[in-house]
Structures are given as structure tokens and as C-alpha cells.
Amino acid sequence: xxxxxxxxxxxxxxxxxxxxxxxxxxxxxxxxxxxxxxxxxxxxxxxxxxxxxxxxxxxxxxxxxxxxxxxxxxxxxxxxxxxxxxxxxxxxxxxxxxxxxxxxxxxxxxxxxxxxxxxxxxxxxxxxxxxxxxxxxxxxxxxxxxxxxxxxxxxxxxxxxxxxxxxxxxxxxxxxxxxxxxxxxxxxxxxxxxxxxxxxxxxxxxxxxxxxxxxxxxxxxxxxxxxxxxxxxxxxxxxxxxxxxxxxxxxxxxxxxxxxxxxxxxxxxxxxxxxxxxxxxxxxxxxxxxxxxxxxxxxxxxxxxxxxxxxxxxxxxxxxxxxxxxxxxxxxxxxxxxxxxxxxxxxxxxxxxxxxxxxxxxxxxxxxxxxxxxxxxxxxxxxxxxxxxxxxxxxxxxxxxxxxxxxxxxxxxxxxxxxxxxxxxxxxxxxxxxxxxxxxxxxxxxxxxxxxxxxxxxxxxxxxxxxxxxxxxxxxxxxxxxxxxxxxxxxxxxxxxxxxxxxxxxxxxxxxxxxxxxxxxxxxxxxxxxxxxxxx
Amino acid sequence: xxxxxxxxxxxxxxxxxxxxxxxxxxxxxxxxxxxxxxxxxxxxxxxxxxxxxxxxxxxxxxxxxxxxxxxxxxxxxxxxxxxxxxxxxxxxxxxxxxxxxxxxxxxxxxxxxxxxxxxxxxxxxxxxxxxxxxxxxxxxxxxxxxxxxxxxxxxxxxxxxxxxxxxxxxxxxxxxxxxxxxxxxxxxxxxxxxxxxxxxxxxxxxxxxxxxxxxx
Numbered sequence: 001x002x003x004x005x006x007x008x009x010x011x012x013x014x015x016x017x018x019x020x021x022x023x024x025x026x027x028x029x030x031x032x033x034x035x036x037x038x039x040x041x042x043x044x045x046x047x048x049x050x051x052x053x054x055x056x057x058x059x060x061x062x063x064x065x066x067x068x069x070x071x072x073x074x075x076x077x078x079x080x081x082x083x084x085x086x087x088x089x090x091x092x093x094x095x096x097x098x099x100x101x102x103x104x105x106x107x108x109x110x111x112x113x114x115x116x117x118x119x120x121x122x123x124x125x126x127x128x129x130x131x132x133x134x135x136x137x138x139x140x141x142x143x144x145x146x147x148x149x150x151x152x153x154x155x156x157x158x159x160x161x162x163x164x165x166x167x168x169x170x171x172x173x174x175x176x177x178x179x180x181x182x183x184x185x186x187x188x189x190x191x192x193x194x195x196x197x198x199x200x201x202x203x204x205x206x207x208x209x210x211x212x213x214x215x216x217x218x219x220x221x222x223x224x225x226x227x228x229x230x231x232x233x234x235x236x237x238x239x240x241x242x243x244x245x246x247x248x249x250x251x252x253x254x255x256x257x258x259x260x261x262x263x264x265x266x267x268x269x270x271x272x273x274x275x276x277x278x279x280x281x282x283x284x285x286x287x288x289x290x291x292x293x294x295x296x297x298x299x300x301x302x303x304x305x306x307x308x309x310x311x312x313x314x315x316x317x318x319x320x321x322x323x324x325x326x327x328x329x330x331x332x333x334x335x336x337x338x339x340x341x342x343x344x345x346x347x348x349x350x351x352x353x354x355x356x357x358x359x360x361x362x363x364x365x366x367x368x369x370x371x372x373x374x375x376x377x378x379x380x381x382x383x384x385x386x387x388x389x390x391x392x393x394x395x396x397x398x399x400x401x402x403x404x405x406x407x408x409x410x411x412x413x414x415x416x417x418x419x420x421x422x423x424x425x426x427x428x429x430x431x432x433x434x435x436x437x438x439x440x441x442x443x444x445x446x447x448x449x450x451x452x453x454x455x456x457x458x459x460x461x462x463x464x465x466x467x468x469x470x471x472x473x474x475x476x477x478x479x480x481x482x483x484x485x486x487x488x489x490x491x492x493x494x495x496x497x498x499x500x501x502x503x504x505x506x507x508x509x510x511x512x513x514x515x516x517x518x519x520x521x522x523x524x525x526x527x528x529x530x531x532x533x534x535x536x
Numbered sequence: 537x538x539x540x541x542x543x544x545x546x547x548x549x550x551x552x553x554x555x556x557x558x559x560x561x562x563x564x565x566x567x568x569x570x571x572x573x574x575x576x577x578x579x580x581x582x583x584x585x586x587x588x589x590x591x592x593x594x595x596x597x598x599x600x601x602x603x604x605x606x607x608x609x610x611x612x613x614x615x616x617x618x619x620x621x622x623x624x625x626x627x628x629x630x631x632x633x634x635x636x637x638x639x640x641x642x643x644x645x646x647x648x649x650x651x652x653x654x655x656x657x658x659x660x661x662x663x664x665x666x667x668x669x670x671x672x673x674x675x676x677x678x679x680x681x682x683x684x685x686x687x688x689x690x691x692x693x694x695x696x697x698x699x700x701x702x703x704x705x706x707x708x709x710x711x712x713x714x715x716x717x718x719x720x721x722x723x724x725x726x727x728x729x730x731x732x733x734x735x736x737x738x739x740x741x742x743x744x745x746x747x748x749x750x751x752x
Contacts, residue, residue: 144723
């Protein structure tokens, strides 16, 4: 398939699916079946096409099309893979979840069509963020993700969900306006110094001329970019919208917001990080990432510990994990960046599992209050076990994937000489684990309440969870070769021509990624941090 | 030279109009004042186009006139005239304090852009400072006002500031860039207006201080 055709197919699938889903509103009776079918086909096609695109990048390297407007490289391929897989899994889960909501009368069939319509429109806007090479389109697409998902957040139309949607739309558009200002600074500066100002709008072209950019403007630009897109990534103190939006949205949407949307905004930050590091060196951007990242982890850790609302707890965990990724990027070096990339993938899998699991809890108990949710293991043993496993994995328990990337972050920190930072980070991660264990103890264990009926909710709402836990176990023990390669390609792009770093990256024997020897080293090295984690 | 003088004075007028947008009591009046401010912005675009002989900027002035002077204020006027909540009028701080903070913002912006080294900008630095300050005044509007409709205006002010910076530093940008930003702003305003109406219908208030059921 020609490159341009590939891009067009990729972008057209969610857009067409979205339009068809909206059109299903007009079909009257039977529109529930019809829209569900449209949605299922659209989700599956998107999964297949994204994986084809990722595979093409993996085989051929960077792809450029439509006069430089569209672009995929190893870095965006990683995020595209996440979008395809998580979009599909939350898509399947949506069918089970939303059918229950329609049966219970919480959502009308008309709203269901809008839900699927906005679901795919949201996927389309995120896809545009990932594939855009045009800096302004990249910004506009991030803004469009807010606009398309605001309705998903406010779907239930209750006071609290409308309030959440309003906060979401205001905080994010304002935040992203900062992003626009940063974008304008970078673009206008590049247009002034480049021989062909028309090219100054393309990320790939600006990167070639990064050395000529004005130092003051680039310092200013990175601050604006980090505040702007950091709002959307959920970094403290711009995260205020996140717990509200994530907790009030329907659970599959929460999963999509947390596991894909936050990553898309992160990708934009990484793009500017590469660009601005090439212009002014990486010390300033790294320091800012470290500060914002560490603050996010710190604040979120304590809020996780005191939450009673299950979905708010998970939302704060997203803040914590995004902070951790920022810290890993801030530590930098091949190992730090690789850890950040791996953690992005790992967090997406884990958080989708937990948000979908919390959706099952919500359907069963009708509340998110953990004081009322007891004995899930007795009510729905399979969902309960998966939720507990997922929560412990998210907290960083081996042999699951999150442990691996957290451990890599810690190792990278020690290598870079940030000993105090690493100790602080470990203490905070211990608090997070304690918070997640508390959640498991409060809701999964315990006696079953009298008013809740026993039994699972059907395979559509449990199979995606099982699949995710299996993927997490796989990623924690034997990362498949293509995934390793993809992660290394992504890291190479962030390193941006740092030859010493690239050589170091090739020499890395990343735990769980290649040889058995590396795995055993991890095991022996990991004891202190594990002890730290098990202390609670 | 006269061009520079004109642009710098018009930029000063932008700040004045934005303060009026914030201080106005009724959202519909703010919509009118916002149209006035956008007209000043269009004036700056035309003057800059004349000074630099930049053909693209004339196109920008036309599209900015259509979107910012006509469409967005009209949408806001139509959407907001049915929403009224007198209890939510006014800000969390007094108007005098608001003006003081705005002045401080402009002063800080003035010093922040001093080290910028771009040849074309030596005489237009005050405008660059104003564009940055204007952006931050928009933010001030959002955090200081109780009426949620005022938050929409705050966003529009921020957007005008960013637009002025873009015109100043990159007037050679393709028309498509400008259209892209303007379209996005229109959609943002439409969706915010729809959401505000849903909130007004469900909760019968526009006061941001009443939207406090979610916290922690």
C-alpha cells in the first residue's frame, strides 16, 4: 500500500465510523443493534490498520506523506500501537458496558449513538495528533480532542458530570492556549531564520534548523509548551480537571482518556522536548520535566492514599504515572528515555484494565464509594481477581510490567547520580502501592453486601480485562522482540543524533527484553527496591 | 515610523478593550466589546501588512474580521442573551485590584521580552510585550470572574493575544494556519456555549462558585 493511502485509510476509518454512528440515530427501532455493529467493525478495522502502519514503520523506518503534513516514525508508531490496541479493547468493553447502561435505563438509545459517534471522533482527533507533522495542526488536534471528548465526559447529564465536563473544557482549552502560544513562538522563530519560511511549520524541517533558533524564545517556548500540553497530560498543578473528568465519564471513556489521551499530549511534549533540546541543550527542559514530574508523583501519591472514590483514586494514579514518565524523561540518557517509553505502554495497559474493572464494579454496586463496595471477590470472583491483580501490578509488583519500567527509571536515576531523587521516588511509589493495596482490601476483599446479586456481567466485560492482565504479564516477563525494537527506535528518535547515547542504548541489556542473563541481574538487583515496596 | 507608532498605540488600545470586556457586567455587552477589540486587532493586522508589505496579512485581516469581529461575537450574543444570572455577576476581586494586576502583568511582559533578539522587532517590542500581556490578562479574566460565561471571554482574549504574537513574528505564515486557528476557536466557543446552556438548564446557575460538588 502506498504511504499516502495508508495514512488516509488510517484517518478515514474512525471518522467514517463516527459519522455512521451519528447517522444511526435516524434509523429508529433497531438502531441499538446497528450502531453496535458499526462500532464493532470500526474498532476492529482501526486495530488492524494501526498495526499495519506500525509494522510498516518498523520495517521501513520514517514515513512522510501529503507534502510533509503527515508523518509517522518510531516514536509516534509506539503511540499509534497503544491507540490501536487500547481503542480496540475499550471498544469491545464499551459494547458490554453500554448495553448494560441502556438496559438499566441510564442511557437512551439516542445517547448511545452519540456515545459511539463521539467515541470514534475522539479516536480520530487523537490519531491526528499522532500522525501530524504540522505543528499548528498538532495543536489544533489536541484542542479538538478536548472538544470531542467533553460530551463523553458529560454523557450522563447529571449535575456532577456537567460540572466535570465544564471544568474539563475550560481548564484544557485554557491550558492548550498556552500550548498555542508556545507553538507560535517556535514556529515564528523558525520562520524568521529558515531559508524557506513555508517549511517552518513542519516538525521534521524545524528539527534540521533547530540550532539557529533564538535561545530566549526557546526557553520561553518550552515553559509554555510544558504548561500547555502538560495540562492535557495531567501534570501537577494543572491536573485539576483530570480526577473530575475521569471519574464522571463512563468507564470505557475513562480508560480511553487515561490510557490514550494523556499519552497523546505527552507525545507533543516529547516532540517539543526533542526540538528545543536541539536548540538550547537538554539541561533546561530536563530540569523542568523533573520538577513537574516529581511534584505530580508526590501530590498524587498522598491523594491516592486518602481517596474513597474508586475512579478518583485511579485518576490520581494517572497523574502519578504521567509524573513518573516525566521524571524518567527528565533523568534522560538512553536508559531514562527507554524507561519513559516502556512506562507509557505499561501504564496504558494497566490503567485500561483498572478503569474497565471499576466499570464492572460500578455496574454491580451502582456506586464508586469504596466504603460501600465490599467483597467483590465473592460477588464476581473473576472480575474481582482481575481487578486485584491489576491493582497490584499497577502498584509495581513483579512479575508484572509496571515493575519493570519503574525499576528501569530508578536504575537510570542512580546512573545519572540523582540518589536523593531516587530515594524520594521510591518512598512515594511505596505510598502509591499502599494506596492501591488499601483499595483492594476495602473493595475486593470483605463480606458481600446483601443488596448486591451474585454473578459476573458477561464475557464482553470480563474478557478484555483478562486479555489485558495476560498482556501485562507478558510485558513483565518476556517482551516480544518487535516491541523491544519499537521501543529502541522511539528512544533513538528522542536521543536525536546523540551518538554516544545510541551506542549505549544498543549495549543495554534491558531486563526482560532480551537475554536470560539480563533477567537474572534484574532479579538480584531488584531486592532492595522490592523490600522497600513490600514494607507496607 | 508612523506605522510603528500606530501599531504600538493600537496595541495599547487592545489592553484597554480587554479590560472593558472583563469589567462589563452583562455578558452580552462583553460580546459587543469583544467585537470592538477584534476590530482593533484587525486594524493592527492591516497596519503591519502595510509596513512589511506582507500580502498574507491582508488575507488574515479579512478572515479575522469575518471570524472574530462578526461570527464569534454573534454566536456569543445569540447564545448568552437567554442566559442570565445576576447573582453571578462580578468578580472575586474588585475592579480596581483587577486593573492593578493587569498593569503589573503588562510590566512583567515588557521585561520578559527584552532579551529577544530578532532584527525586525527592535521598534515593535512594545507590541510583543502587549501580545504576551494580553494573553495573560485573558487568563486573569478566567480566574477572577464568577460568571462561567466570562470564562469563555477569557479564552477568547487569550486567543487574541496568541494571534497578535503570530502576526507579529510570523506574518509570512500560510493563510491555512490562520484559518486553522480561527476555526478551532469558533468550535471551542460553540461547544462552551452549548455546555453553559446545559449547565444553566440543569442547575439554574452560572456561578462558578456553585460548581463545587466535585473535589478532593
